[in-house]
Amino acid sequence: MNFPNQIDSKRIILQRPYPPTRELATEIYAEVSDFVDHLGQWLPWASKTYGIEDELSYLKDWCEAHWENEEGFAYMIREKETKKFIGMIDLMKVNQKHKSAEIGFWLTEKATGKGYMVEAVKALENEAFKQGLNRIVIMNDTKNIPSANVAKNAGYHLDGVLREERWSETQNRFRDSNVWSKLKSDQTR
Numbered sequence: 001m002n003f004p005n006q007i008d009s010k011r012i013i014l015q016r017p018y019p020p021t022r023e024l025a026t027e028i029y030a031e032v033s034d035f036v037d038h039l040g041q042w043l044p045w046a047s048k049t050y051g052i053e054d055e056l057s058y059l060k061d062w063c064e065a066h067w068e069n070e071e072g073f074a075y076m077i078r079e080k081e082t083k084k085f086i087g088m089i090d091l092m093k094v095n096q097k098h099k100s101a102e103i104g105f106w107l108t109e110k111a112t113g114k115g116y117m118v119e120a121v122k123a124l125e126n127e128a129f130k131q132g133l134n135r136i137v138i139m140n141d142t143k144n145i146p147s148a149n150v151a152k153n154a155g156y157h158l159d160g161v162l163r164e165e166r167w168s169e170t171q172n173r174f175r176d177s178n179v180w181s182k183l184k185s186d187q188t189r
C-alpha cells in the first residue's frame, strides 16, 4: 500500500505525523489537554493522566509502527487556511486479505460544528478505496450521537448494533456499538 503523507481536501489537510517528534506531540497535546475529560467519554486513551509522553508514544509506537507494517494510517487534521491542528483521523485494523479497515476520529472542541469530520472521513475513505480496500467500517457507542451523525452524513450504512460489545472504563458500563459500513461499490451507486 502506498498511502500519501498528505491528503488534500477542500477546507482541510490530512497530514501524516511524520517524523514523530516531540514538537508534534506537544502541538497535539496543547489542543487536547483542556478537554481531555470530554474526549474521555468516548475514547479510552483520553484519561486524566494523559500527557505529552503518552502522545509521543502514540505517534512513535502506534502511528509509525502501524504505518510501517501497513496495518494503520493515522493523520493529523489541519485547517487548510490557518494550518491549525484540529484533530486526528486514522484508518486502522487494515486487513489486506479481506480488503477492509476501520476509521476512528476526533476533533478539538473548537473545530466541531463545521462539517470538518465528514470532509475528513470522505477524503480518507476515498484514498483507502483508491489503495484497493473494499469495505470501510465506522464503529461508535450508540449513545455517541455526534459520531453517529458523522457516519450517517458521510453516507455510511448502519449494518447493526453489537450489544454490550465492550467495557467503557470511563462510563463504567458495557457499551452497545453501532457498526456502520461503506463499500467501494457504494461510491458509485
Ligand SMILES: CC(C)(COP(=O)(O)OP(=O)(O)OC[C@H]1O[C@@H](n2cnc3c(N)ncnc32)[C@H](O)[C@@H]1OP(=O)(O)O)[C@@H](O)C(=O)NCCC(=O)NCCS
Binding pocket: 038, 039, 042, 043, 105, 106, 107, 108, 111, 112, 113, 114, 115, 116, 117, 118, 119, 139, 140, 141, 144, 146, 147, 149, 150
Ligand atoms: C465525533 C465528532 C468528531 C463530531 O464532530 P462534528 O463537528 O459534530 O462533526 P462534523 O465535523 O462532521 O460537523 C457536523 C456538524 O457541523 C455542521 N456544519 C456547519 N457547517 C457545515 C458545513 N459547511 N458542512 C457540513 N456540516 C456543517 C453540521 O450541521 C453538523 O452540526 P450538527 O451536528 O449540530 O447538525 C466530535 O464530536 C468529537 O470529536 N467527539 C469526541 C470524540 C469522539 O466521539 N470520536 C468518535 C469516537 S467513535
